[in-house]
Each structure stands twice: as C-alpha cells, then as structure tokens.
Amino acid sequence: MSDKTKKFEKYTITRDGQLMLGKAEQEQIETVWDRFEDQLPQCGYCEMGLSCRNCAMGPCRVDPFGEGPQKGVCGADADIIVARNFGRMIAAGAASHSDHGRDLVEVLEKVSQGKAPGYKINDSEKLMRVAAEYGVATEGKDALTVAGELSYAMQEDYGTRKKGIQLISRVPPKRLKVWEKLGIIPRGIDRETSEMMHRTHMGVDNDWLNLLLQGMRNALSDGWGGSLIATEVSDILFGTPKPVSSTVNIGVLKEDHVNILVHGHNPVVSEMICRAAEDNELVRLAREKGAKGINLAGLCCTGNELLMRHGVPMAGNHLMTELVLMTGAVEMILVDYQCIMPSLGHVAKCFHTRMISTSDKAKFPGMDHREFHPENAAQLARELVKEAVENFTNRNPDRVYIPVDPVQCMAGFSVEAILGALGGSPAPLIDALKAGKIRGAAGIVGCNNPKIRQDYGHVTLAKRLIENDILVLDTGCASVATAKAGLKVPEAIRLAGPGLKEVCGALGIPPVLHVGSCVDNVRIMVLAAALANTLGTDISDLPLAGAAPEWYSEKAVSIGVYVVASGIFTVLGPTPPITGSAKVVNMATAGLNDAVGACFAVEPDPEKAAVLIRRHIEKKRKGLGLSSIEV
Numbered sequence: 237m238s239d240k241t242k243k244f245e246k247y248t249i250t251r252d253g254q255l256m257l258g259k260a261e262q263e264q265i266e267t268v269w270d271r272f273e274d275q276l277p278q279c280g281y282c283e284m285g286l287s288c289r290n291c292a293m294g295p296c297r298v299d300p301f302g303e304g305p306q307k308g309v310c311g312a313d314a315d316i317i318v319a320r321n322f323g324r325m326i327a328a329g330a331a332s333h334s335d336h337g338r339d340l341v342e343v344l345e346k347v348s349q350g351k352a353p354g355y356k357i358n359d360s361e362k363l364m365r366v367a368a369e370y371g372v373a374t375e376g377k378d379a380l381t382v383a384g385e386l387s388y389a390m391q392e393d394y395g396t397r398k399k400g401i402q403l404i405s406r407v408p409p410k411r412l413k414v415w416e417k418l419g420i421i422p423r424g425i426d427r428e429t430s431e432m433m434h435r436t437h438m439g440v441d442n443d444w445l446n447l448l449l450q451g452m453r454n455a456l457s458d459g460w461g462g463s464l465i466a467t468e469v470s471d472i473l474f475g476t477p478k479p480v481s482s483t484v485n486i487g488v489l490k491e492d493h494v495n496i497l498v499h500g501h502n503p504v505v506s507e508m509i510c511r512a513a514e515d516n517e518l519v520r521l522a523r524e525k526g527a528k529g530i531n532l533a534g535l536c537c538t539g540n541e542l543l544m545r546h547g548v549p550m551a552g553n554h555l556m557t558e559l560v561l562m563t564g565a566v567e568m569i570l571v572d573y574q575c576i577m578p579s580l581g582h583v584a585k586c587f588h589t590r591m592i593s594t595s596d597k598a599k600f601p602g603m604d605h606r607e608f609h610p611e612n613a614a615q616l617a618r619e620l621v622k623e624a625v626e627n628f629t630n631r632n633p634d635r636v637y638i639p640v641d642p643v644q645c646m647a648g649f650s651v652e653a654i655l656g657a658l659g660g661s662p663a664p665l666i667d668a669l670k671a672g673k674i675r676g677a678a679g680i681v682g683c684n685n686p687k688i689r690q691d692y693g694h695v696t697l698a699k700r701l702i703e704n705d706i707l708v709l710d711t712g713c714a715s716v717a718t719a720k721a722g723l724k725v726p727e728a729i730r731l732a733g734p735g736l737k738e739v740c741g742a743l744g745i746p747p748v749l750h751v752g753s754c755v756d757n758v759r760i761m762v763l764a765a766a767l768a769n770t771l772g773t774d775i776s777d778l779p780l781a782g783a784a785p786e787w788y789s790e791k792a793v794s795i796g797v798y799v800v801a802s803g804i805f806t807v808l809g810p811t812p813p814i815t816g817s818a819k820v821v822n823m824a825t826a827g828l829n830d831a832v833g834a835c836f837a838v839e840p841d842p843e844k845a846a847v848l849i850r851r852h853i854e855k856k857r858k859g860l861g862l863s864s865i866e867v
C-alpha cells in the first residue's frame with residue numbers, strides 16, 4: 237500500500253496517518269479531510285468574523301469590500317460583530333475548561349464524603365498545599381476533611397462574590413497590577429463567562445475594545461481559575477505526574493490483545509478504565525477469549541492524562557481519532573467530552589468496535605450511552621472493560637491493519653517534576669538562561685486542524701526552536717505530535733543546540749518536555765509565574781513565548797488569550813476569525829503590547845514562526861540585560 241500513500245503526504249507528515257488514509261480510501265470510509273474538502277470554499281464572511289446570528293433580526297453580514305451592507309440590522313458594524321464573535325469563542329472555551337474542572341471538584345467532594353468508591357486522594361501533600369492557598373486550615377485535620385473543605389472553597393470560586401478568584405495569588409504582583417489597571421482581574425469563574433454571553437447579546441456591549449477587555453478577563457478566569465483547578469484537583473486525586481516512559485502512535489495497538497481506547501479530556505472516567513484494565517479476572521477472561529491480554533491506550537487529552545501519570549501508551553492526536561478505528565483492532569473506545577468528532581460512531585460501525593459515551597453532557601450518534609458518576613464509576617468501568625473483552629471474538633482478523641511500530645517517548649513533566657529534575661528550585665534553569673545555554677523557553681500547544689498538514693506545524697516549530705537552544709514545553713495534541721516525531725526521548729538532544737544539549741543531557745531529559753493535556757497549559761503558566769517571582773519581575777519580561785501552530789478549538793482561543801493576557805507573546809498558525817476588523821486585528825497583534833506587554837502574531841509557516849519566536853526571545857533577553865544575538 238505504501239506507494240499509493242504518497243498522495244496523502246499533503247494531509248499528514250505521519251507515516252501511520254498516511255498508511256491509514258490509504259486504508260480509508262481502500263475501504264471507502266470518509267474522514268475529516270474528505271469533509272473538509274467538501275466544505276471548500278468555506279464562507280469568507282465567517283472566516284473574517286463578519287457574520288452574526290446573535291438575534292432573529294439577522295442573520296447579518298458585513299461586506300468586507302465596502303460595497304454591500306456595512307452594518308447588521310441592529311446597526312452593529314464590523315468591529316462590533318468581530319469583537320462579539322471573538323468574545324463568544326473565548327466564552328465557549330473558558331466554559332469548557334472550567335466545567336471540566338468543576339466535574340473534578342465534584343468528585344473530590346464525593347471522595348471526602350465516602351461516596352466515590354474507587355477514587356481516593358493520591359497526593360495528600362498537594363491537597364494540603366492547595367488547601368492552604370484557599371485558606372482552608374489543615375492542621376490536625378485528616379485528608380478527607382480537608383478535601384471536603386477544599387472542594388467547597390473551590391466550588392465557591394466558581395461563583396465567588398470576592399473581587400478576584402483565589403489562585404491569582406500565584407500571579408506575580410507586577411502582573412496583577414497590569415490587570416488591575418485594565419480592570420480585568422477575573423472575578424467568579426462562572427461570572428466571567430456568563431457576563432461575556434450577556435455583553436454579546438444584541439444591544440448590550442457595543443464597544444469593540446470593551447468587549448475585548450472582557451474577553452481577556454473571561455480567558456483569565458479559565459487560565460488562573462477553571463483550568464488551574466482542573467489540573468490541581470486531577471493531581472490531588474490521581475497523582476502529580478513524574479517522568480515516565482511510554483510509546484506513541486497507532487503502533488501501540490496490539491494485534492494479539494484486546495485493545496481499549498479512551499478519548500476526550502476528563503481523567504475521571506479514564507482513570508477508572510485504566511484500573512479495570514489491570515483487573516486480573518478480566519485479564520484472565522481476555523486470555524480465555526484468545527487474546528494475550530488487555531491493552532489500554534489513549535487518544536487526545538484524556539490519553540495525555542493517563543500517559544502523564546501512568547505511562548499508558550498514546551495512539552494518536554486529534555486527526556488520528558477516525559483513522560485509529562480503521563486498524564480494525566479496537567474492541568472499544570470510551571469517550572468523555574471535548575474534541576470527539578461526531579463522525580466516530582459512524583466510522584466504528586464499519587468495524588466491530590463498540591463506542592461508549594460516558595458523560596450526561598456529551599452524547600453522540602452511533603454510540604451506546606453508559607453514564608459515569610463518582611458513585612458507579614468503578615463498577616461501570618469493570619462492566620465495560622468486560623464487554624470490550626467479550627467483543628474480541630467479534631474482531632475480523634483479516635481486516636486488522638497496524639502498519640507501524642510505536643515510537644518511544646517520555647512524559648510526566650509537571651511543574652513539580654521539572655523543579656525536581658532541577659534539584660528543587662528554578663535556580664539552575666535561571667542560571668542556564670543567564671549563561672545563555674538556554675536562550676529561552678516556548679510552549680507549543682493545541683490541536684490538529686485539517687487546514688494544516690497534520691503535525692507539520694508542531695514538529696517543524698519544535699525542531700527549529702530546540703536547535704536554537706530554546707527549551708520546548710508542550711501539551712495537548714502538539715505534545716503527541718512531537719512524541720510521534722521522536723523528540724521526546726533523551727537521545728533527541730542530538731537535535732538540540734549545544735547549550736540545550738548540555739543542560740538536558742546533564743539532567744537526562746528530552747529537549748521537548750511533555751507537560752500534559754489542554755488544561756495543563758496552566759502548568760506552563762505556573763512555572764512562568766514562579767520564574768518571574770524568583771527574579772522579582774513580570775512574566776512579560778521573561779524570554780518566553782507560546783505557539784498554537786495547528787489550533788482549531790474555542791478552548792485554544794481561550795488559552796491563547798489568557799497566555800497573552802498573562803504576558804506571553806503567542807504565535808498562532810491558523811488565522812482566527814477577526815480579520816474583518818482592522819481595529820481588532822491591530823489590537824491583537826500590536827496594541828495589546830502596550831496594554832499587557834504581549835500580543836499575538838499569526839504565522840501559518842512554522843519556519844517563519846520559529847524566527848518570530850527567536851527574535852522575541854532575544855529581545856526579552858536584551859531587556860533583562862542578558863546576552864542576545866541578532867536573529
């Protein structure tokens with residue numbers, strides 16, 4: 237099949253992706269790329285953010301060439317419409333992360349009440365630390381009592397009447413002053429999203445700049461609120477990640493095993509499946525059915541959560557989720573929520589794979605719905621793994637196609653693990669930055685998007701940065717891309733510049749560190765804040781940058797905005813739908829510099845994006861009085 241796969245090189249740089257696209261074509265199974273091509277040309281008004289359907293007087297659109305209408309029926313012009321649309325994207329993204337966080341807090345509460353059999357406190361040291369941040373008295377109290385009080389305090393944070401959410405206490409004082417001056421200190425987590433939706437209703441906020449300010453406050457309620465809570469509570473319940481070795485790509489599936497995949501974002505379900513897949517009785521049953529055992533693997537971010545904490549292999553990122561089904565070797569995929577294409581149930585019907593949805597918030601066509609709650613999760617996970625095992629006998633061995641070998645990778649770089657590798661404090665990292673061995677650090681985050689050749693943006697950018705002595709920290713689908721490309725093993729230092737090679741070599745770590753899932757972008761923010769606090773400076777003064785080379789989701793918009801509002805320059809691959817307003821574009825790509833000390837750039841070519849990031853990092857080095865080079 238390999239010679240026939242040449243034409244798929246324009247879709248993906250991955251060998252497994254190309255080969256599986258060949259199988260899809262052979263079996264005439266539609267993929268995300270087919271549907272993308274069917275949509276072309278996509279609506280130009282929508283691409284520019286110039287269409288509005290916020291009320292029933294519309295839908296309306298503004299003509300970007302100045303020939304057609306310049307205002308919607310209500311009188312909203314291009315600037316208002318673009319800013320409103322962008323604000324709603326942020327609200328949706330912030331809501332998604334924050335609601336994910338809330339689900340974890342509710343599990344923490346049930347654990348404290350003894351109503352969540354199978355779940356427990358895994359990191360009580362972190363529990364006590366975070367509880368103290370929330371003002372929960374911990375002395376003389378047992379972990380469950382503290383967990384109950386912390387969960388209450390966190391739930392309060394969602395609707396707090398205080399002037400700011402709790403965890404902005406981690407933000408450097410200089411940054412807080414910036415937010416204070418702009419009036420964008422995030423108040424309650426739910427409040428900011430709710431207010432964003434209110435302001436974008438017809439006839440409310442019709443000042444594009446005021447809308448953008450609320451957009452930043454809303455995104456900050458995600459980054460320093462909902463997402464941060466999601467990460468911290470996941471660590472408390474399931475353990476704070478430590479460096480771990482594993483494997484990645486479609487080759488992690490095993491022909492002679494029952495293969496079960498988890499997909500989505502929230503570890504509440506996948507952790508239970510992980511435990512059930514190790515159940516001796518179920519492994520024995522798998523052997524009785526003719527398999528050698530049970531093989532659990534991940535997809536997207538719930539996979540990242542399991543990879544980070546348990547070294548569970550990773551089958552693929554966003555655009556691999558349909559293709560993995562075409563191996564014909566998957567007995568069951570369990571999904572929770574976010575980034576799960578509604579097409580998956582239909583693709584699965586072409587094979588014996590059973591698709592299971594698990595959240596009351598996320599039902600899908602072609603999937604069986606089996607709802608997880610903290611009370612029933614352990615039991616239900618066992619039942620479902622048993623059903624997956626029983627499904628093994630329905631597999632057609634003649635259709636099994638797992639054409640590649642897996643690639644080794646290392647994951648598990650939480651802030652605690654990074655500081656641990658550095659001997660307990662950021663000081664060695666700061667020394668390496670000062671000495672110029674490491675020029676700076678960049679976070680590469682976000683998704684795949686069929687508009688960009690799959691993984692090309694992530695991998696090319698990461699390679700260019702590490703070869704120029706810039707440490708890369710990545711999350712989400714970006715982290716899976718660089719892992720597949722072999723950048724997440726200590727030996728990858730051969731691709732790094734001399735300084736980064738020396739530092740990573742001495743520590744035995746890869747030059748591209750896997751920091752976690754989408755919500756775990758906050759780990760990068762927390763590390764940046766810790767660096768700034770140690771240096772007594774602001775995050776925006778540090779030689780740091782962010783990039784989302786293949787982003788697609790509203791969550792990525794919220795992430796990008798809270799990263800920039802926190803002071804980190806960020807380069808986007810795909811253009812956000814704001815080009816219909818010159819004012820909004822100018823503000824996002826330049827004006828924000830004056831307001832928050834950072835801005836966005838848009839550059840779909842990762843080679844050029846790398847140059848932008850290197851230039852920015854050298855500029856920041858110069859500002860700190862460190863050696864800098866001309867880029």
Ligand code: SF4
Pocket residue numbers: 288289290291292293294295296307308309310311312317438
């Ligand atoms: Fe049209 Fe204004 Fe209604 Fe939007 S809010 S659909 S621009 S009338």
Ligand code: MSK
Pocket residue numbers: 501536537553554574575681682683684711712713714753754788789791792
């Ligand atoms: S899964 S948000 S496609 S990173 Fe987090 Fe990947 Fe983007 Fe979803």
